[in-house]
Amino acid sequence: MRKSRRAAPFFGLNEHMPVLLALLLGFQHALSMLAGIITPPIILAGQGGVNLLPEDAQYLVSTSLIVCGLLSCIQITRFHIYKTPYYIGTGLISVVGTSFTVIPVATGAFAQMYATGYCPTAADGTKLPCPKGYGALIGTGTVCALLEIFLSFMRPNMLKRLFPPLVTGPTVSLIGISLIGSGFANWAGGSGSCLVHEGSAPTAASICPSVGAPHALPWGSAEFIGLGFSVFVTIIICERFGSPIMKSCSVVLGLLVGCVIAGATGYFSHSGIDRAPAASFIWVKTFPLSVYGPIVLPLLAVYIVLMMEAIGDITATCDVSRLEVEGKLFDSRIQGGVLADGINGLLSGLLTITPLSTFAQNNGVIALTRCANRKAGYACCFFLLLMGIFSKFAAALVAIPSPVLGGMTTFLFSAVAISGIRIISTVPFTRRNRFILTAAMSLGFGATLVPNWFAYVFTYEGDNQAKRGFFNAIELVCETGFALTAFVAIFLNLVLQEEVEDEVVEGKQTANLVDDEADREEWRRIDRGSGAGGD
Numbered sequence: 001m002r003k004s005r006r007a008a009p010f011f012g013l014n015e016h017m018p019v020l021l022a023l024l025l026g027f028q029h030a031l032s033m034l035a036g037i038i039t040p041p042i043i044l045a046g047q048g049g050v051n052l053l054p055e056d057a058q059y060l061v062s063t064s065l066i067v068c069g070l071l072s073c074i075q076i077t078r079f080h081i082y083k084t085p086y087y088i089g090t091g092l093i094s095v096v097g098t099s100f101t102v103i104p105v106a107t108g109a110f111a112q113m114y115a116t117g118y119c120p121t122a123a124d125g126t127k128l129p130c131p132k133g134y135g136a137l138i139g140t141g142t143v144c145a146l147l148e149i150f151l152s153f154m155r156p157n158m159l160k161r162l163f164p165p166l167v168t169g170p171t172v173s174l175i176g177i178s179l180i181g182s183g184f185a186n187w188a189g190g191s192g193s194c195l196v197h198e199g200s201a202p203t204a205a206s207i208c209p210s211v212g213a214p215h216a217l218p219w220g221s222a223e224f225i226g227l228g229f230s231v232f233v234t235i236i237i238c239e240r241f242g243s244p245i246m247k248s249c250s251v252v253l254g255l256l257v258g259c260v261i262a263g264a265t266g267y268f269s270h271s272g273i274d275r276a277p278a279a280s281f282i283w284v285k286t287f288p289l290s291v292y293g294p295i296v297l298p299l300l301a302v303y304i305v306l307m308m309e310a311i312g313d314i315t316a317t318c319d320v321s322r323l324e325v326e327g328k329l330f331d332s333r334i335q336g337g338v339l340a341d342g343i344n345g346l347l348s349g350l351l352t353i354t355p356l357s358t359f360a361q362n363n364g365v366i367a368l369t370r371c372a373n374r375k376a377g378y379a380c381c382f383f384l385l386l387m388g389i390f391s392k393f394a395a396a397l398v399a400i401p402s403p404v405l406g407g408m409t410t411f412l413f414s415a416v417a418i419s420g421i422r423i424i425s426t427v428p429f430t431r432r433n434r435f436i437l438t439a440a441m442s443l444g445f446g447a448t449l450v451p452n453w454f455a456y457v458f459t460y461e462g463d464n465q466a467k468r469g470f471f472n473a474i475e476l477v478c479e480t481g482f483a484l485t486a487f488v489a490i491f492l493n494l495v496l497q498e499e500v501e502d503e504v505v506e507g508k509q510t511a512n513l514v515d516d517e518a519d520r521e522e523w524r525r526i527d528r529g530s531g532a533g534g535d
Contacts, residue, residue, distance in 0.1 A: 011373040013092065013321060025371050026379020028245065032361050033097050033384070035251045037068050038397050039409055040098040040354055044106055044137075047209075048182055048191035050119065050130040054272045055285075058395045060353070062280040065388030067353045068097050069381040071344040075358070076377040078336055086153065087336030092317045093366060093377035094337055096344055099357035100416055101305050101482075104178040105298040106137050106354070108451070108480055112294065112472060135287035136295075142349030143291055144299040148307050148342030156311065156334045166433055167489040168308040169423035174444040174482035175305070176417025183413045186406030187228035189219040209402060215267045224403040227267070231258035231407030244368050248361075251408055258404035267401040276395035280388070282351050289349070294473040299355075301483040303345065306357045310341045312423075313358040320363050321372035360419075432499050436492045444485030447478065454478040 011017045041064045043049060045057035052060070078091030110133055113119040119130035151159060185191040189208035207216045208224070217223055231254040238250035246253060262268055314337040318325050337358065345355045362380075366372050387393050427433050447453060457478075458471040477483050 010322065011371040011376075013323070013372055013374060015373060017371070017373050017375055019375070021371075022373065022375035023379045023382075025365075025369050025376040026381075027383050028248070028369065029093070029095065029362050029365050029376060029380035030383035030387070031249050031252050032365050033068070033095060033359055033380070034387075035255060035408055035412060036100070036359060036361065037064055037097040037384070038394075039405075039412065040064070040100060040103055042398060042400075042405065043103055043182060043191075043409075044110075044134070044354065046191070047127075047194075048107055048185070050110055050133045051127050052129050052131065052134065054395075054398060055275065056129070056131070057398045058272065058276055058391060059280060059285045061397050062388045062391045062394035063282055063284075063351065064098050064353050065384050065394070066282060067348055067351045067388075068095070068356065069384030069388065071347060071356060072096050072381045072384070073378065074344060075337065075340050076374050076381070078333075085332075086339065087332055088343065089340045090314055090317070090333045090337040091374070092314070092321055092323075092333065093362060093372060093374065093380075094314060094317055095359050095362050095377065095380060096341070096356040097359045098348075098353060099302070099306060099355050100179060100413065101175050101302050101309075101357065102137075102141070102299070102354050103182070104175060104482065105295060105302060105476075105480055107182065108476055109133075109137065109292065109295045109298075112476060113292075116468075116472065118292075131287045132290075133292075136290045136292035138287065138349040138352060138354060139289035140291050140295050141299055141302075141355050142289070142346050144296060144303055145342050145345035145349070145355065147300055148303040148345060149339060150342075151304075151307055152335055152339035152342055156331050159307070159311065159338075163304060163308050163490070164493065165423045165426050166436060166493055167486065168305065169420050169425075169427060170437055170441050170444065170489060171301075171305055171420070171482050171486040172309070172423060173417050173420025174441070174448060174485045176413050176415070176420060177445075178448045178481050179413035179416065180410060183406050183410035186402040187225070187410055188403070188406070189217065189221065189224045190402045194219050214269050215265065227258060227262060227265075227401065227403040228407030228410075230261050231255060231404055232411060234258070235408075235411055248364050248368055251411065254411075255400070255404065255408050258407060259400060262401045262404050267404075268399055270399070272399050273392060273395040276391050278390070278392065280391035280394065285352070287352060293469045294476045297473060297477050298480050298483045301480075301486045302355065303342070304486065305482075306341060306345070306355065307338055309360075310338050310358045313360045313363070316360065316363045317366070317372075320367045323372075430499060432496055436489055436496065439492060440485045440489035443488055444481040446481075447484050448481035451479050451481075 038061050041060035042057065045052040045060050072095040075089045075094040075096060076092070078087055078089035080087055110119065110130070113130065113133045113136075114121055114127050119133045120128040122128055182191050194208035194210070208219050210216065215223075234254040234257040235250045238246045238253050242250065311334055314334055315325055318330060318333065324330050341356070341358060348354065348356050369376075424437070454475050458475065460468060460471055462468070
């Protein structure tokens with residue numbers, strides 16, 4: 001007689017669980033978040049961003065881990081606002097990390113800052129470090145976070161009516177699609193000045209990451225492509241043959257394999273790791289905060305997307321945590337989660353980090369480990385803090401070669417695009433909805449594929465800085481594909497009325513039914529004719 005297997009116990013939200021087990025599961029959550037947290041600061045501090053010094057990039061990676069650990073505690077704890085029906089936080093394992101959504105806005109803004117002289121450029125055209133530009137990004141993001149805080153006090157059903165999947169789906173897809181380009185550029189060697197080949201012979205400008213760097217090669221070399229593939233293939237192998245835990249950490253394992261191969265073949269530079277201090281914390285380095293007008297509208301679109309992502313992720317977290325996904329308590333968790341998301345966006349800027357978003361990948365860890373207990377969430381925050389404080393760890397992450405990072409980020413950014421497609425799949429494909437999707441995504445795809453299409457519309461060269469800033473803002477919005485898609489989709493969704501679709505009415509024949517009967521009669525005549533001919 002076969003012995004039946006007992007299912008593993010499920011640890012609910014407030015149930016007692018051993019501390020050691022909580023630490024183990026929390027470490028699993030931290031590993032699943034690691035790749036997503038470190039990617040934005042590495043990209044924004046690198047050659048495709050503001051070209052910060054290596055020690056500044058190390059600081060941003062360390063601080064990103066620390067801030068995500070601290071601000072995740074706000075979501076997990078859930079505070080009641082005194083004498084009001086409102087809350088801050090969800091009270092679930094709703095962890096937060098640096099958002100990918102801000103990357104296309106930031107890279108477009110930084111390119112504009114260098115073009116207009118806001119950021120310094122050397123005489124030969126080399127882009128110099130621009131901490132002022134990074135400070136403008138996080139300062140503007142801090143102000144724009146007030147929009148999400150304001151929206152959090154609206155009823156969830158009203159928010160879903162204003163920003164339905166018809167709006168958020170194509171917007172999220174365009175974000176992922178626009179990011180894939182930077183991932184692929186890194187996969188081939190880098191996204192900065194080394195991206196350009198001049199003629200058939202490699203020049204100093206086309207050597208990645210730079211002349212004199214360990215194992216420097218021309219952009220697009222077979223060695224770079226193979227190194228990125230080692231990461232990509234490892235992720236696929238983990239998904240095909242790995243255990244459930246390996247599958248949830250497949251991206252980190254792919255990154256680890258790529259780093260091992262890169263280290264063995266001489267791609268790593270140890271100088272930055274050797275120079276890095278033993279420990280780091282928030283505000284060890286600071287950036288001059290300011291508001292950069294041209295990115296206000298794109299960042300407002302970013303926070304709308306972050307809000308809708310938070311609503312979807314919190315709903316999924318309630319589901320895998322075996323909690324209700326409707327009713328007053330659920331609505332209260334949505335309200336508290338969105339409010340905490342807005343507050344975290346505001347605080348992250350003051351803590352020198354770009355806007356945060358509620359991470360979805362941890363829902364898979366909850367389902368896998370059968371643990372929705374907040375102790376595991378707090379343990380996750382503890383490990384994130386630990387990783388961030390020991391800055392040698394951050395220095396090692398910053399030293400990862402671009403092809404290894406590109407192989408990982410291409411996969412992650414594609415996952416963002418697929419998430420948007422999944423959201424679109426929940427939309428009924430009526431004529432009205434197809435029209436809205438077509439109109440919104442045609443502009444979004446166009447601006448993503450030809451990002452400089454609007455660069456020559458305004459030719460003003462005068463001294464009026466306010467006028468020039470206004471034109472720059474319009475240009476940046478029109479060259480940011482997902483922002484165009486979001487604004488067009490919101491507008492059309494509000495002005496185009498729902499249409500009553502044609503339905504088959506019982507007792508009446510439609511054109512299709514009449515055609516079916518005529519077809520059957522025709523086949524009967526053919527059969528009779530062939531039977532007569534056979535006799």
